[in-house]
Amino acid sequence: MRFEYQEAKDLIRSVDQQTNVLQLLENAANMDSAAFDTHCLRLVHSLAEYVLACPLRKDVYHGPTGALRFGLFSGLFAFRVADQKIFTTGVGTEIRRQLDPQYRFAAFAACLGAIPALIHSNLEVRDATTDRVWHGFRHNAPLAQWLKESGAKSPYEIAWRKAPATTSPATVAVLATDVFGQGFWNTFDPGVTRAMYDALMPGDMRPGETPLTTTVREAQRLAREYELRAATRPYVGTEPPAGVSAESLAQAIADTAPTKANSDEAPPLADTGANSGGDPDPSPEPEKELSLYETLPAVLQQFFTAIRADDEYERLMQNIKATEAGIVVPIAALGRYGLSPTSVVEQLSTVGLVAAKEGRRIVLKHEAKALLERDQK
Missing domain, CATH: 1.10.10 (Arc Repressor Mutant, subunit A)
Structure with a gap:
């Protein structure tokens, strides 16, 4: 896949014209305009600089701007899912009022910060002019900056890796810093920042995970499902699905109602063999009546x-x-x-x-x- 260079702001505008995602984000963020610009829009532009028009994965979001759209859509769903979570317990009301908005924003930020590691795990990107290979461990890590190093806005070529490269939580955190920028989290509570970095790579549900990790996993799942549902024909990924629109995205957000999937319940217990044909328990314990x-x-x-x-x-x-x-x-x-x-x-x-x-x-x-x-x- 070959892409001509486009400015990050133009790619954001293109996605927004199709989906109205920036207005939906501002509505969901529940911030004043200045705070939204300083925090949310800053990360959106930083992510766009990092990924440009790169796709994300072979199975979903694998058309142009796939990585950017997944970041924006999962971040949007994160705000919605966060409205159904309690992030702080055992603290006073005043502390809760300070921390809860930080946790909501951290869920959005984690969805965007997770994208660089996914890109480098799934793709190999080359400068079409010099044949250099892009990687994230460098001074000018964002793709837009890296392509300008040769003095021109070079086109770039993308190839899927045969298998996703192994990624560790430490790698994910290091790469996410290029989206956040140095010092971005200085004004946030340290506990919120730690939870955000822990949530960058949610993986499968595990006992004792934080509500923030659960929120990010659920938001990413909803974003994947939205893209696949929006496909009105076999999903070939050469362009965003025809069903991706301002109306369908707004409806998907409105449909994200509280369900068991949005709770912090533990996964089902493993099969104990009680129904595997063995002898039944001769003296089963009476069931405890739940409060x-x-x-x-x-x-x-x-x-x-x-x-x-x-x-x-x-x-x-x-x-x-x-x-x-x-x-x-x-x-x-x-x-x-x-x-x-x-x-x-x-x-x-x-x-x-x-x-x-x-x-x-x-x-x-x-x-x-x-x-x-x-x-x-």
Whole structure:
């Protein structure tokens, strides 16, 4: 595959004209315009400088601008998935208010920062003029800068590797720095930065992983699925699928509703052999009756745990009233614990705890009272 040199800003404009992705990103980021330009757009332009029009993988996003589109789309999905996660527990409300926006942004940034390692693992890129081979461990690592070293904006040629090159977490982190730039994370909490670097290479779900890692994996999966669904004919990858558009991307984001796949549940246990034809257990243990708390998805368990740990718990409970209809809760109060109020209402509705919605309040069923009391689960 041969590509003529195009400026990064022109490639971004081309993708945006087709998908309106920058406006969707700004809406999802929930930042003011200045913060969006300083943080999100800065990384978008940095990623475009790094990858130019490179594809990403043989099986998906393997047309022109594939790597850039995967970074943008997975980052967009990351903001949506992050709205359904609780990143901080066991800390005060004020600290949570500072950290949660950082974690949301870190999920977006990790999706973009993961791209350089994927590119170098899957592709070999050559300067079509000098036949030099591009690699990431150099001073002018971004492809745009590297191609300009010869004094001209050279065309470049791409070949797929026969098998993806082995990549370690350390390599992924080093290459991601060329997208972030030196000092980019200086104003972020060190714990957020560590979690972001750990999330760059999510791999398969593993016990004890952070909510940020789970968010990045889910966002990447959704971005892959979107590209494949958008193909209205056999996916040949010579160009973006015909179904990739502003309308289809906006609809895909809107359809990303809370599901079990978005929770932090552990993977299924391995087969123990209980149904493999052996003798049954002569004295099976009676099943323990689960409390309401134990039946909730992990994200709601974390939500109610955060409420009970709130240093303003007493004042919060003064605004929550028990009535004949149920437990009346101001919707605005639900946004103090790492999830947006809308996401909390969706999650509570999904598990059947919402009795009614009354303007700016929701009415929870009476059994939810136990979830709010500090001395119970």
